[in-house]
Amino acid sequence: MxxxxxxxxxxxxxxxxxxxxxxxxxxxxxxxxxxxxxxxxxxxxxxxxxxxxxxxxxxxxxxxxxxxxxxxxxxxxxxxxxxxxxxxxxxxxxxxxxxxxxxxxxxxxxxxxxxxxxxxxxxxxxxxxxxxxxxxxxxxxxxxxxxxxxxxxxxxxxxxxxxxxxSPRYEVDPEQQRDLTERFLAAAAGDDLAGLLSLLAADARLVGDSGGKAKAPLRIIESADKVARFLLGVAKSMPAGLEFSLCALNGGLAVLAHQAGVPDTVIQLGVQDGRIRTVYIVRNPDKLGALATQ
Missing domain, CATH: 1.20.140 (Butyryl-CoA Dehydrogenase, subunit A; domain 3)
Known part of the structure; x- marks a missing residue:
């Protein structure tokens, strides 16, 4: 036995x-x-x-x-x-x-x-x-x-x-989440303000976490227009060589930006009624080390 x-x-x-x-x-x-x-x-x-x-x-x-x-x-x-x-x-x-x-x-x-x-x-x-x-x-x-x-x-x-x-009840339909995430990335990378605004809820919010160790807003950004313009500004200043991949984090789809295998940023979208209600961005390097193998 x-x-x-x-x-x-x-x-x-x-x-x-x-x-x-x-x-x-x-x-x-x-x-x-x-x-x-x-x-x-x-x-x-x-x-x-x-x-x-x-x-x-x-x-x-x-x-x-x-x-x-x-x-x-x-x-x-x-x-x-x-x-x-x-x-x-x-x-x-x-x-x-x-x-x-x-x-x-x-x-x-x-x-x-x-x-x-x-x-x-x-x-x-x-x-x-x-x-x-x-x-x-x-x-x-x-x-x-x-x-x-x-x-x-x-x-x-x-x-x-x-x-x-x-906490808002975000939709978790995997296909919709993936579709919105991919369109979100394409609009941000393509400097497409109208495209971003079409994806964001009117009262969209952006919450960035850097812990003071990376560039990120120190306050929550509110309204679709302000969130979209901030994201387009960030996209224009992204360093060369930054790569993006999709991964499963915290019960849903997320975007991991990494450079030479080193995690730089995690982006996850809170989706409600077919629109992006919240954009979460984590940039504190102390919180990204465990994702190096993703």
């Missing part, structure tokens, strides 16, 4: 643990640190006393992520310009194989939802992640957070309302 080692058991659950930590923290490095700390805790326990390893590991990871989130909040308050989550290859988030469950799971890792989750308290964020992304029953979340089921239900309701009010 096979006897799994502590490492075997942990590696089996690592994708889920990373998925929890990333949704809580929005940074790959922070999530990986939390998962590593969870491994150290797991390696130090008497396994015979752990009846359900998955539940035990998720409990440890969630509590460590809450602690880490409280530590990094002051760092984010001092962040230069808008803050966006670190782009993540969707399959790295421990997603289910297919079906409606996968669709719901992917939705909880979109940039729009993760941005709104930044305004939740650490406990609200933990409840939202465990409930919405992983389908945990309220009673089990209560055990994870050492709270009553009634308190967890209250936290979940408050978090869900806040996320629903704060």
């Amino acid at each position: 096979r006897s799994d080692t502590a490492t075997d058991v942990f590696e089996e659950h690592r994708p889920v643990l990373f998925g929890v930590a990333y949704r809580m923290l929005g940074r790959v490095a922070d999530a990986e640190d939390v998962v590593q700390d969870a491994w150290l805790r797991w390696a130090g326990v008497e396994r015979a006393e752990v009846r359900e390893p998955r539940a035990f590991l998720i409990r440890i990871t969630t509590r460590l992520a809450i602690d880490r989130l409280r530590q990094v909040q002051s760092r984010r308050e001092a962040y230069v310009g808008p803050w966006l989550p670190e782009p993540l290859a969707t399959d790295a988030a421990g997603s289910p194989p297919d079906g409606a469950e996968r669709a719901v799971f992917a939705e909880t890792v979109t940039l729009a939802v993760l941005v709104v989750m930044e305004s939740l308290s650490p406990l609200e964020r933990a409840v939202f992640v465990l409930r919405e992304a992983f389908g945990y029953p309220y009673a089990e979340i209560g055990v994870v957070l050492d709270r009553s089921e009634a308190a967890v239900r209250q936290l979940a309701g408050r978090a869900r309302r806040h996320v629903e009010e704060g």
Whole structure:
């Protein structure tokens, strides 16, 4: 009979643990640190006393992520310009194989939802992640957070309302997303103002994240005309040799601009009612290193 080692058991659950930590923290490095700390805790326990390893590991990871989130909040308050989550290859988030469950799971890792989750308290964020992304029953979340089921239900309701009010319901039809993304790139590269305006919603917004380490707007740009003119100005100043490719990030299609294999920019479009509602641009090099192999 096979006897799994502590490492075997942990590696089996690592994708889920990373998925929890990333949704809580929005940074790959922070999530990986939390998962590593969870491994150290797991390696130090008497396994015979752990009846359900998955539940035990998720409990440890969630509590460590809450602690880490409280530590990094002051760092984010001092962040230069808008803050966006670190782009993540969707399959790295421990997603289910297919079906409606996968669709719901992917939705909880979109940039729009993760941005709104930044305004939740650490406990609200933990409840939202465990409930919405992983389908945990309220009673089990209560055990994870050492709270009553009634308190967890209250936290979940408050978090869900806040996320629903704060994040637009973007369309995720892959063919439409690809079509709009390709037309968006062609219009920007072709200095086609009318073409861009035809793709953008009237109240379109552009959110750029550079952390002060690359060129990007330090404030959110609003209105289709301002967004389009900004994008055309950027396109004209792009360095020679910059290449563009499409990739799957944060539950949807994204554009990765890279030069000699080094990631330079990630662009992702939030689409609603057939128009581009939000343009997300991530240029902070600290958030792009993990995409070097894309």
